[in-house]
Amino acid sequence: MKATSLRARVRAEMIDEIKEIARQHLATDGANLSLRAVARDLGMVSSAVYRYFASRDDLLTALILDAYNALGSAVEEAEGQVPREALHDRWMAMCTAVRTWAVAHPHEYALIYGSPVPGYRAPQDTVAAATRAVTVLGTIVQDGAVSGAIPDNDDPLPGAEVEHDIRRISGAISPDAPLRVVARALSAWVMLFGQVSFEIFGQLQNTVTTPAALFDHQMRAQARYIGIPPAPPATRTE
Amino acid sequence: MKATSLRARVRAEMIDEIKEIARQHLATDGANLSLRAVARDLGMVSSAVYRYFASRDDLLTALILDAYNALGSAVEEAEGQVPREALHDRWMAMCTAVRTWAVAHPHEYALIYGSPVPGYRAPQDTVAAATRAVTVLGTIVQDGAVSGAIPDNDDPLPGAEVEHDIRRISGAISPDAPLRVVARALSAWVMLFGQVSFEIFGQLQNTVTTPAALFDHQMRAQARYIGIPPAPPATRTE
DNA sequence: GATTTGTGTGAGCAGTGCTCTCGATTCAGA
DNA sequence: TCTGAATCGAGAGCACTGCTCACACAAATC
Numbered sequence: 001m002k003a004t005s006l007r008a009r010v011r012a013e014m015i016d017e018i019k020e021i022a023r024q025h026l027a028t029d030g031a032n033l034s035l036r037a038v039a040r041d042l043g044m045v046s047s048a049v050y051r052y053f054a055s056r057d058d059l060l061t062a063l064i065l066d067a068y069n070a071l072g073s074a075v076e077e078a079e080g081q082v083p084r085e086a087l088h089d090r091w092m093a094m095c096t097a098v099r100t101w102a103v104a105h106p107h108e109y110a111l112i113y114g115s116p117v118p119g120y121r122a123p124q125d126t127v128a129a130a131t132r133a134v135t136v137l138g139t140i141v142q143d144g145a146v147s148g149a150i151p152d153n154d155d156p157l158p159g160a161e162v163e164h165d166i167r168r169i170s171g172a173i174s175p176d177a178p179l180r181v182v183a184r185a186l187s188a189w190v191m192l193f194g195q196v197s198f199e200i201f202g203q204l205q206n207t208v209t210t211p212a213a214l215f216d217h218q219m220r221a222q223a224r225y226i227g228i229p230p231a232p233p234a235t236r237t238e
Numbered sequence: 239m240k241a242t243s244l245r246a247r248v249r250a251e252m253i254d255e256i257k258e259i260a261r262q263h264l265a266t267d268g269a270n271l272s273l274r275a276v277a278r279d280l281g282m283v284s285s286a287v288y289r290y291f292a293s294r295d296d297l298l299t300a301l302i303l304d305a306y307n308a309l310g311s312a313v314e315e316a317e318g319q320v321p322r323e324a325l326h327d328r329w330m331a332m333c334t335a336v337r338t339w340a341v342a343h344p345h346e347y348a349l350i351y352g353s354p355v356p357g358y359r360a361p362q363d364t365v366a367a368a369t370r371a372v373t374v375l376g377t378i379v380q381d382g383a384v385s386g387a388i389p390d391n392d393d394p395l396p397g398a399e400v401e402h403d404i405r406r407i408s409g410a411i412s413p414d415a416p417l418r419v420v421a422r423a424l425s426a427w428v429m430l431f432g433q434v435s436f437e438i439f440g441q442l443q444n445t446v447t448t449p450a451a452l453f454d455h456q457m458r459a460q461a462r463y464i465g466i467p468p469a470p471p472a473t474r475t476e
Numbered sequence: 477g478a479t480t481t482g483t484g485t486g487a488g489c490a491g492t493g494c495t496c497t498c499g500a501t502t503c504a505g506a
Numbered sequence: 507t508c509t510g511a512a513t514c515g516a517g518a519g520c521a522c523t524g525c526t527c528a529c530a531c532a533a534a535t536c
Contacts, residue, residue: 007482007533031353032270036523047525048484056524115269115352116439127444155462158455161448169445187429187456194432195425201354206365207407210399217396218425224393225463245502245513274492285494286515294493480535492523503512
């Protein structure tokens with residue numbers, strides 16, 4: 001009746017344990033993760049770890065994938081709890097989830113949105129995981145566009161090359177939204193991660209005293225910029 | 239007539255040479271800079287390098303400071319060549335200078351705007367250097383505000399905490415600009431570096447085919463957002 | 477039961493940051 | 507101009523790293 005052998009189960013647990021310890025080391029020692037130190041914490045010799053990860057970079061890649069998925073889950077979960085028609089609340093929930101997760105896991109955030117550590121390659125596996133967060137933005141914009149809540153704007157249209165790029169992104173994320181709305185949503189997306197990165201990477205040090213409040217204010221401004229109608233004054237819906 | 243001794247001059251040259259080789263290693267091998275390898279390239283033994291830099295982190299800090307200054311110079315120089323009254327051109331020149339420098343020196347850009355490498359501290363020296371670029375933005379906004387070219391907008395005012403932060407930034411950079419204009423300029427600034435970071439760090443891979451064109455389009459949109467009037471249709475001024 | 481497969485050990489290699497001692501060179505003051 | 511002090515590079519050495527490779531032991535398969 002056991003679908004997986006004892007060995008396979010133990011192996012999976014071992015992999016999880018290694019990654020967990022590695023995450024702890026990441027949080028304390030920074031990005032220069034020591035495989036030997038991880039092995040030491042596990043009570044085993046360094047070479048044994050190589051039975052589970054072919055190299056240190058492979059371990060890091062696994063952590064990167066996990067980080068993308070953790071962020072994706074956090075965002076999906078937070079946005080999923082908001083009623084579909086409350087576009088503004090969905091947008092804010094999404095933004096806040098990104099920042100909250102980043103503040104709680106700064107080193108893992110740095111792993112995925114900071115400078116690429118090794119000779120940077122993005123294994124195809126990570127692409128799908130990385131897409132989860134932006135897909136949430138896509139559904140918000142898509143819902144707002146089809147319901148008419150988010151109107152088109154009168155921005156100048158981009159050149160052919162840029163239009164092609166934006167159209168492709170739109171097709172994958174919010175196929176029925178006007179091109180110019182997608183363009184604005186994209187810039188808001190970039191602004192969102194720019195703001196978080198500035199905070200996590202210390203660019204706001206000695207400049208901003210209340211990053212959470214500033215973040216909230218700026219994200220509301222971005223919602224206005226995209227064209228997401230403001231939330232109605234707190235009226236209980238039940 | 240020599241103000242500095244021979245030794246001091248040789249020492250300064252040596253420091254420059256070490257930094258130059260280190261920059262080359264940074265460009266090829268990525269962020270994990272090897273002091274021994276740098277020493278080898280210089281034909282000296284590793285311990286000799288410690289006569290010039292107390293530690294590897296000290297070398298990196300020096301490179302970080304140089305990078306901030308290089309970016310600052312590039313931005314100042316590009317923006318300085320545009321006539322003062324051409325606000326839109328000044329804005330675009332500034333944005334383009336940031337991206338151009340980053341594309342030309344991706345690893346140095348990662349050093350200053352990526353994940354902080356060591357147990358991240360920002361030595362006070364770097365703060366001044368880091369301010370140079372944003373100061374350019376400040377003068378543009380300031381000039382536009384006092385000349386009336388950039389009108390105030392009707393954004394909701396932020397809460398007291400955020401207002402305090404923005405007011406302090408405004409005071410240091412563009413003291414006569416309306417609070418709400420400064421807030422928008424700040425978000426545009428964040429968006430600018432978000433866009434560049436996304437490109438340099440590979441977040442746009444397999445998504446955007448012409449990053450330069452997209453960048454140009456998005457930065458024009460940000461100028462509109464701030465309230466910088468569009469450049470008049472190319473009429474030769476002479 | 478024999479054999480193949482997976483797992484952990486320990487030694488070892490090449491590389492790293494950094495310290496220290498030891499000659500050699502340059503500088504500054506008498 | 508000579509002398510003591512400061513500076514500099516070389517080399518050895520320590521503790522650490524990623525990674526490889528035989529070796530022994532256990533589990534899974536035949």
